[in-house]
Structures are given as structure tokens and as C-alpha cells.
Amino acid sequence: MTTQYLDGGFTDPARDAAHAFRAALQAMARPGRIETVAGVAPPAPCSTAAAALILTLCDTTTPLYLAPSHDTDSLRGWITFHSGAPFTGPEHAMFALGTWAALQPVTRFAPGTPEYPDRAATLIVEMAALAEDGATLSGPGIETISHLSLPEIAAFQANRRRFPLGFDTYLTCGDRLAGLPRSTRVEG
Amino acid sequence: MRDTDYNFAYLDEQTKRMIRRAILKGVAVPGYQVPFASREMPMPYGWGTGGVQVTAACLTPEDTLKVIDQGADDTTNAVSIRKFFEKTAEIAVTERTAEATIIQTRHRIPETPLTEAQILVYQVPMPEPLRFLEPSEVETRKMHALQDYGLMHVKLYEDIARHGEIATAYSYPVMVEDRYVMSPSPIPKFDNPRLVSAALQLFGAGREQRIYAVPPHTRVVSLDFEDHPFDPSKAPHPCALCGAEDSYLDEVITDDRGSRMFVCSDTDYCAGRRGEAA
Numbered sequence: 457m458t459t460q461y462l463d464g465g466f467t468d469p470a471r472d473a474a475h476a477f478r479a480a481l482q483a484m485a486r487p488g489r490i491e492t493v494a495g496v497a498p499p500a501p502c503s504t505a506a507a508a509l510i511l512t513l514c515d516t517t518t519p520l521y522l523a524p525s526h527d528t529d530s531l532r533g534w535i536t537f538h539s540g541a542p543f544t545g546p547e548h549a550m551f552a553l554g555t556w557a558a559l560q561p562v563t564r565f566a567p568g569t570p571e572y573p574d575r576a577a578t579l580i581v582e583m584a585a586l587a588e589d590g591a592t593l594s595g596p597g598i599e600t601i602s603h604l605s606l607p608e609i610a611a612f613q614a615n616r617r618r619f620p621l622g623f624d625t626y627l628t629c630g631d632r633l634a635g636l637p638r639s640t641r642v643e644g
Numbered sequence: 645m646r647d648t649d650y651n652f653a654y655l656d657e658q659t660k661r662m663i664r665r666a667i668l669k670g671v672a673v674p675g676y677q678v679p680f681a682s683r684e685m686p687m688p689y690g691w692g693t694g695g696v697q698v699t700a701a702c703l704t705p706e707d708t709l710k711v712i713d714q715g716a717d718d719t720t721n722a723v724s725i726r727k728f729f730e731k732t733a734e735i736a737v738t739e740r741t742a743e744a745t746i747i748q749t750r751h752r753i754p755e756t757p758l759t760e761a762q763i764l765v766y767q768v769p770m771p772e773p774l775r776f777l778e779p780s781e782v783e784t785r786k787m788h789a790l791q792d793y794g795l796m797h798v799k800l801y802e803d804i805a806r807h808g809e810i811a812t813a814y815s816y817p818v819m820v821e822d823r824y825v826m827s828p829s830p831i832p833k834f835d836n837p838r839l840v841s842a843a844l845q846l847f848g849a850g851r852e853q854r855i856y857a858v859p860p861h862t863r864v865v866s867l868d869f870e871d872h873p874f875d876p877s878k879a880p881h882p883c884a885l886c887g888a889e890d891s892y893l894d895e896v897i898t899d900d901r902g903s904r905m906f907v908c909s910d911t912d913y914c915a916g917r918r919g920e921a922a
């Protein structure tokens with residue numbers, strides 16, 4: 457029996473998840489704004505922010521794809537113990553976790569259907585750095601424009617062109633996260 | 645130990661995760677109605693079960709909740725929902741719009757402009773704006789997918805042909821971000837311009853099992869025609885209590901001989917103007 461996976465989850469699941477969700481909600485509703493989360497200690501290489509998103513949003517009903525950068529035994533064990541999310545390939549994933557490079561090509565993730573655009577994947581992209589500068593964002597949730605350090609421009613522009621289809625993205629770095637819904641227009 | 649036997653904010657965690665995923669997809673596709681597995685709540689449909697579930701999924705222990713019903717904080721529905729969350733989430737409540745971090749509303753948007761720090765949760769009886777024109781869910785879903793909203797414009801045109809103006813006074817349909825036609829819930833059309841807000845707006849329909857959202861600063865346009873522009877009209881009176889000329893008014897019958905008065909529907913706004921403690 458391996459006990460190394462048992463630690464590092466939410467200590468007060470209802471309240472910790474409520475705080476994490478509020479951060480995730482504000483981030484997705486205001487692209488370009490960085491929020492901070494706390495309360496989890498996942499095994500490397502997973503960040504606190506990515507782990508908080510997974511424990512807040514994933515459970516046995518949400519297939520999760522671990523990109524090669526994050527597909528380790530210890531992380532699989534930790535996620536299985538704390539969320540029960542089943543692991544799957546990229547095509548059937550509701551959530552996907554990895555670095556931007558490891559998640560490529562992102563066009564294989566579910567974009568939803570014209571009748572049900574909500575049946576689209578959410579990508580959790582681990583970043584080496586995350587800052588409110590770089591690419592220019594506009595669209596719902598943004599009064600005029602905002603800025604966010606994106607791993608790439610073209611892929612998000614292509615994703616926006618499919619609107620209302622497309623994947624939604626969280627960028628995570630340490631205990632910080634930012635949201636990039638498919639509705640956001642991105643310029644270099 | 646906490647003195648409540650309920651899980652925080654009543655719902656179990658798996659239900660909250662399901663609702664939270666639906667809310668996030670709603671935010672990502674503004675105006676699109678996300679299906680969700682609405683739970684049976686300890687109150688009947690029509691009393692705000694959709695709004696209550698959305699509020700429960702969003703609440704944190706530090707939140708201050710305000711609940712209004714037709715603008716009023718003191719009706720049975722509003723008082724009951726406020727008490728429900730005081731008991732199950734042990735959160736602070738208020739009747740003042742400016743002090744609230746989450747406001748659950750039935751059929752009004754507060755007169756006081758909302759801020760970035762606030763979330764407005766609507767109780768929605770009928771989320772599908774096309775339902776009274778097309779009873780089939782299969783068909784309305786296809787119409788949204790194809791952005792086929794001709795039927796709605798024909799309905800508004802027929803209003804003009806029959807009544808000389810668009811006769812819809814509440815639940816007035818809007819176009820969100822040039823993509824989805826959305827029902828703003830049965831708010832008076834007077835409130836429609838406020839759908840463009842600094843606050844995040846979430847809509848929950850319990851019986852119909854739909855959640856949708858309007859992120860801050862999203863383009864929301866009330867449907868109209870160039871020669872019949874949208875008119876957010878209200879009763880042509882000042883409030884009989886506070887004298888406000890810019891607020892939405894309720895007509896109150898005061899005796900059985902036809903006497904009536906017009907007063908602010910937003911009780912907090914009216915009390916604030918009269919310098920009272922709300």
C-alpha cells in the first residue's frame with residue numbers, strides 16, 4: 457500500500473473548493489486577471505493552481521488527460537485518490553493537464569458541437585511564468601483590453617475563429633492562475 | 645465543530661462540481677444555455693431553485709448575500725432564501741446592494757450600479773427565449789446552433805403590426821456578443837440596459853435545468869428595428885416615497901376606490917434615498 461498519495465488534498469474540502477472555484481470563476485470571467493489559490497500540495501511537476509482546479513472541478517464523471525509532461529505515477533496516484541477522475545486520451549478528455557508543448561497539437565481536444573458547445577475540453581496549461589503582460593486580449597469580461605503572457609498567439613486565434621466552439625484554457629504557474637475562454641480575441 | 649449538520653452551502657460536493665463546470669462553460673460561451681443536472685431543493689420550483697443552486701456553488705464563507713424578489717428584500721421568497729443560506733452556509737447577509745458580494749435576484753436588477761466585486765445571480769423560470777415560438781427543444785437547439793433567429797424578429801414585427809410598438813414589457817430578448825439570443829429572465833425591459841455591467845451575471849433555471857452567464861462588460865443588445873428602436877420605458881411618475889424619477893416603479897393599490905401610488909420597486913434604493921436604514 458502506497459501512502460504517499462494521501463497527503464496534500466484540501467483539508468476542508470467544501471470551503472477550500474469554494475475559494476478555489478471563486479478564483480477560477482473570476483479568472484474565466486475576466487481574462488487577463490491573475491488569481492491566487494491555496495490549500496493543496498500535489499506531487500511534482502503539478503502546480504498548486506493546477507491541482508486546485510482539478511480537485512475543484514474534476515471527479516469520477518470527468519475524463520482527464522495527462523500530457524507526457526505530467527504523466528507520472530505519483531501524480532496519477534494523487535489525482536486518483538483525491539478526485540477519482542478517470543484517465544483518458546486527448547480526444548475524449550473533458551480536462552487536460554500539461555505544459556503547452558506537451559499538449560500539442562491542441563486541435564485534437566474536443567471543441568463541443570454546434571448544438572452543445574459546452575461539451576468542450578478545458579485545458580490546464582502549466583507555465584514557467586505568468587504575468588499580466590504580453591498578448592492583447594479583448595472580448596467578454598474585458599472592459600477595453602487586457603494583457604496576458606500566452607504560450608502562443610496563433611493557436612488561440614484559431615480557437616477564437618471556431619466560436620462558439622473551441623476549448624477553454626487555464627494558465628497556471630505556482631499558486632496563480634489565469635483564464636482564457638474561447639470567446640477572447642487575442643492579438644500579438 | 646460547526647453547529648450546522650449541513651455541508652457548506654447545502655449541496656454535496658459532487659453536485660457543486662457539476663454546477664461549477666456548467667457555470668464555467670456558461671461564462672466561456674456567453675448567452676448559451678448549458679444543461680445541468682438540477683437537483684431537487686427544499687423549496688418548490690418557481691421559488692428560485694436554479695438561482696439557489698448557482699448561489700450555493702459560488703458562495704464562499706466570506707461572502708455577504710443579498711436576496712431580492714421583484715426588487716424587495718422583505719418578501720417571503722427573499723427572506724426564505726436568505727435564511728436558507730444563513731443556516732446552511734453561515735454567511736453574512738445584507739439588504740444593502742453596495743454591501744453585498746453575491747446578490748440573488750428574482751425579476752429585477754438593483755438600481756444601484758453593481759461593481760466588479762459583485763456577482764448577480766438570476767432566478768430564471770423559462771431560460772429559452774424561443775420556447776413560446778417553438779415548443780420543441782430539438783428545434784430551438786438547432787435554431788441557436790444555426791443562429792437562426794428570424795422567428796424572433798417576426799414575433800417582434802407582428803407586435804408592431806398589431807399594437808404599433810413592440811409589446812413585450814418584461815423578459816425582453818437580447819442578443820449577447822452578436823451570437824446568442826438570450827432571455828434576461830422576467831426583468832422589466834427598463835432593466836435591460838443594465839445587463840451591460842461590471843459585475844458577473846449568472847442565470848439559473850432549476851426546473852428547466854439550464855445555467856447561462858453574461859461576463860462583465862459583455863455586449864448585450866436588446867432586439868429592435870432601426871425604425872422601432874428599443875425603448876426601456878417605465879411608469880411616467882416619480883416615486884411617491886422618495887421622489888426618484890430614474891427608478892423602476894411598482895403600482896400599489898391603496899384602497900378599494902381606485903386610489904393608487906407609484907413607489908420604487910427596489911426597496912433598498914428607495915430607503916437609501918429617504919436616508920433610512922434599509
